[in-house]
Amino acid sequence: MAKTFPIGGIHPADKKISRDSAIVALPLPPVVYISMCQHIGAPAVPVVTVGQKVRTGEVIAEPGGFVSAYIHSSVTGIVKSIAPRADITGKMVPHIEIETMPDEWVDTVDLSTKIACHIPDDPAAIVEAVKQAGVVGLGGATFPTHVKLTPPPGKVAEYLILNGTECEPYLTSDNRIMVERAEEIVVGAWIINRVLGKQCRCFIGIEENKPDAIEAIKKAIGRLNILSGGIYEIEVVALKKKYPQGGEKQLIRTITGREVKSMALPIDSGAVVQNVATALAVYEAVMKHKPLTTNTLTVTGDCLDDAFQRNYLFRIGTPISFVIDQIGGVPENAAKVISGGPMMGKAVSNLDATLVKGSSAILFLTESQTRRPKETVCIRCGKCADACPMGLEPFLLYRLANAANLEELEKYSVQDCIECGCCLYTCPAGLPLLDKIRLAKADVLGAIRSRKK
Amino acid sequence: MKKLLVSPSPHIHSSVSTKTIMRDVVIALAPAVICAFLFYGWYSLAVMVVSVAASIAIEWAVAKWLLKSPDTPCLWASAVTGLLLALSLPPSIPLWIVLIGDLFAIGVVKMTFGGLGQNIFNPAIAARVFLLISFPVQMTDWTVCGGIISPVDDITGATLLGVMSEGGDVMALSSLDLGRTFFYNIGGSAGEISALAFLLGFAYLLIRKVITPLIPLTILGTAFIFGWIFFAIDPTQYVNPFINILAGGMLLGSIFMATDYVTSPMSESGCVIYGVGIGLITMLIRYFGAYPEGISFAILFMNALVPLIDRACHRKKFGRT
Numbered sequence: 001m002a003k004t005f006p007i008g009g010i011h012p013a014d015k016k017i018s019r020d021s022a023i024v025a026l027p028l029p030p031v032v033y034i035s036m037c038q039h040i041g042a043p044a045v046p047v048v049t050v051g052q053k054v055r056t057g058e059v060i061a062e063p064g065g066f067v068s069a070y071i072h073s074s075v076t077g078i079v080k081s082i083a084p085r086a087d088i089t090g091k092m093v094p095h096i097e098i099e100t101m102p103d104e105w106v107d108t109v110d111l112s113t114k115i116a117c118h119i120p121d122d123p124a125a126i127v128e129a130v131k132q133a134g135v136v137g138l139g140g141a142t143f144p145t146h147v148k149l150t151p152p153p154g155k156v157a158e159y160l161i162l163n164g165t166e167c168e169p170y171l172t173s174d175n176r177i178m179v180e181r182a183e184e185i186v187v188g189a190w191i192i193n194r195v196l197g198k199q200c201r202c203f204i205g206i207e208e209n210k211p212d213a214i215e216a217i218k219k220a221i222g223r224l225n226i227l228s229g230g231i232y233e234i235e236v237v238a239l240k241k242k243y244p245q246g247g248e249k250q251l252i253r254t255i256t257g258r259e260v261k262s263m264a265l266p267i268d269s270g271a272v273v274q275n276v277a278t279a280l281a282v283y284e285a286v287m288k289h290k291p292l293t294t295n296t297l298t299v300t301g302d303c304l305d306d307a308f309q310r311n312y313l314f315r316i317g318t319p320i321s322f323v324i325d326q327i328g329g330v331p332e333n334a335a336k337v338i339s340g341g342p343m344m345g346k347a348v349s350n351l352d353a354t355l356v357k358g359s360s361a362i363l364f365l366t367e368s369q370t371r372r373p374k375e376t377v378c379i380r381c382g383k384c385a386d387a388c389p390m391g392l393e394p395f396l397l398y399r400l401a402n403a404a405n406l407e408e409l410e411k412y413s414v415q416d417c418i419e420c421g422c423c424l425y426t427c428p429a430g431l432p433l434l435d436k437i438r439l440a441k442a443d444v445l446g447a448i449r450s451r452k453k
Numbered sequence: 454m455k456k457l458l459v460s461p462s463p464h465i466h467s468s469v470s471t472k473t474i475m476r477d478v479v480i481a482l483a484p485a486v487i488c489a490f491l492f493y494g495w496y497s498l499a500v501m502v503v504s505v506a507a508s509i510a511i512e513w514a515v516a517k518w519l520l521k522s523p524d525t526p527c528l529w530a531s532a533v534t535g536l537l538l539a540l541s542l543p544p545s546i547p548l549w550i551v552l553i554g555d556l557f558a559i560g561v562v563k564m565t566f567g568g569l570g571q572n573i574f575n576p577a578i579a580a581r582v583f584l585l586i587s588f589p590v591q592m593t594d595w596t597v598c599g600g601i602i603s604p605v606d607d608i609t610g611a612t613l614l615g616v617m618s619e620g621g622d623v624m625a626l627s628s629l630d631l632g633r634t635f636f637y638n639i640g641g642s643a644g645e646i647s648a649l650a651f652l653l654g655f656a657y658l659l660i661r662k663v664i665t666p667l668i669p670l671t672i673l674g675t676a677f678i679f680g681w682i683f684f685a686i687d688p689t690q691y692v693n694p695f696i697n698i699l700a701g702g703m704l705l706g707s708i709f710m711a712t713d714y715v716t717s718p719m720s721e722s723g724c725v726i727y728g729v730g731i732g733l734i735t736m737l738i739r740y741f742g743a744y745p746e747g748i749s750f751a752i753l754f755m756n757a758l759v760p761l762i763d764r765a766c767h768r769k770k771f772g773r774t
């Protein structure tokens with residue numbers, strides 16, 4: 001019996017059109033623009049100069065603070081400029097422009113495809129390797145992984161949960177890496193587990209709609225256990241298809257039965273969640289000394305020709321326009337280009353923006369698929385509250401947000417909103433529930449933070 | 454290059470809208486409408502058509518002419534009100550009374566409070582009670598006019614609840630064929646003929662996820678337990694509790710009127726309080742009140758308490774104990 005979380009959730013159409021499309025490498029773009037803001041936290045600080053030649057995998061920027069990450073060149077080439085440039089939302093952030101030439105990898109990287117499974121014993125060395133490789137969480141939040149692997153003093157991880165749910169419609173990149181690179185992911189999971197300690201139990205949660213991935217991961221665990229004499233104690237958990245099953249708190253609740261308290265971190269409940277793509281990056285960082293310079297990108301949409309439904313291995317810094325050129329341009333009737341999934345992805349306002357570590361998909365939606373319905377009035381149907389996976393009352397928060405009543409907003413837990421979009425998706429009156437709640441949440445969080453000082 | 458749409462997430466939307474929900478309610482009422490037509494004939498069909506048309510026209514007129522609203526009101530919602538009112542009136546009700554009822558339901562109960570989503574009381578029930586108090590003779594005239602099919606051996610002219618209220622032969626009522634009462638039960642409002650018709654509609658609403666079973670089940674459960682206790686104490690004075698569920702407006706009220714989104718609570722715990730309240734008040738009126746039927750009064754009374762219930766009851770939040 002597949003497990004799931006108990007409150008809320010919705011069932012949008014699955015639309016995994018590109019699920020069987022094997023990962024192919026995106027051609028080398030003539031020029032890349034590598035952003036300094038590819039992670040949560042302080043922007044990275046460039047350590048290269050204009051005119052300098054960099055090799056693939058070479059550090060080009062260092063962490064700008066404790067919560068920050070190294071950034072490496074994804075190509076070999078000449079640094080042409082270091083200047084602000086618009087990201088997908090139009091925000092100006094520093095980018096390093098590199099004109100590319102044929103690949104020349106840094107010497108330390110092991111480019112062989114042979115599975116390496118002799119995990120180092122020293123947790124500190126592993127964390128350092130992860131940090132040096134610039135690994136960040138690839139499930140969406142892009143939180144620097146080495147920070148997450150160092151639980152605060154007094155906190156013990158009892159559960160490591162690998163997130164292979166991929167609960168957003170359309171997205172298939174996690175499915176593909178689980179099918180094609182299952183053993184590397186399993187080794188990566190076990191590396192993380194070793195860092196977290198012997199008491200930590202390891203699970204991989206995958207939604208039922210990905211039977212190939214479940215099968216591949218189970219087989220990989222079996223094979224690795226034959227090779228290693230049975231060290232991989234990892235349980236694959238099939239999960240019901242329900243959005244947002246991949247939400248961190250929902251996944252922890254599903255697998256451990258524990259609820260992460262309001263405003264608390266997963267580690268406070270003894271859980272650490274890592275995306276499967278992050279586990280793959282950790283594997284490459286620790287076992288192959290390969291920094292995070294590539295990731296997998298789903299290119300999909302109902303309006304896109306079947307031949308162009310792709311899963312690409314891309315280099316960070318590749319312009320979105322270059323990806324779109326590979327599929328013959330923006331499909332004729334596409335009205336919106338989304339970076340990520342249709343529930344939590346960001347609408348791209350600028351096709352010259354570039355891919356970052358956390359990019360997972362380029363999705364094309366038509367006008368009729370994405371146009372918001374006309375706003376009418378709240379009929380108090382309560383469907384938003386039924387859909388909310390945090391048990392909040394969006395109709396009430398919406399009203400309070402319109403009244404800018406911060407006190408009541410906090411009382412009714414607007415700060416616990418995970419911005420999954422279930423309320424807005426569900427509202428039969430077409431009210432912009434999440435739009436207003438998101439703004440109110442930022443205000444309330446600001447008030448809470450200033451109070452703590 | 455054409456311009457791209459840019460907006461915050463989510464980028465897709467469910468196809469369920471206020472319009473489709475209200476349309477589903479009308480579809481769910483279809484079995485009851487068909488029963489009314491079969492048993493009470495063309496006149497009851499005329500009552501329903503007039504009531505629906507008048508409700509739509511009145512809402513349109515108030516919104517567009519009086520309030521000068523730029524938006525078109527949801528006409529399916531006004532159709533639901535018109536249909537529910539028609540189904541809760543006696544089959545031989547004069548059409549001019551129906552029109553007064555629609556005017557009161559839409560014009561006074563709904564639009565003066567701000568229209569759809571704003572009214573405190575369920576418009577159809579408020580109008581029914583208004584008519585009952587204003588036109589007591591016509592509103593309790595249960596004369597049966599020519600139906601398309603005419604079942605034999607009926608209690609014509611008197612309702613089950615009327616017999617109970619006037620101290621009729623309770624033992625005879627309890628020995629009524631419950632199976633037959635389930636399929637049809639002549640005597641009562643136009644829409645109260647068939648329990649089966651309502652349960653079909655109920656099933657449709659549940660499948661389409663228009664309502665949850667919480668409110669109907671708490672109302673029916675409360676009424677059943679209440680009736681069962683009295684029946685257990687003295688079966689010569691009180692009827693079999695199944696009669697309480699099947700007779701009168703119990704099913705119409707609990708499935709279609711008490712579940713009205715606008716006038717019912719927003720939390721599960723609130724819905725339980727609301728449902729128990731309606732069940733209890735209905736039975737108190739039926740057993741101890743002056744009127745034979747009390748579900749309309751019970752729903753109106755609990756409607757008035759909904760804002761208070763909503764202040765007190767909230768959903769269980771994730772990560773808070």
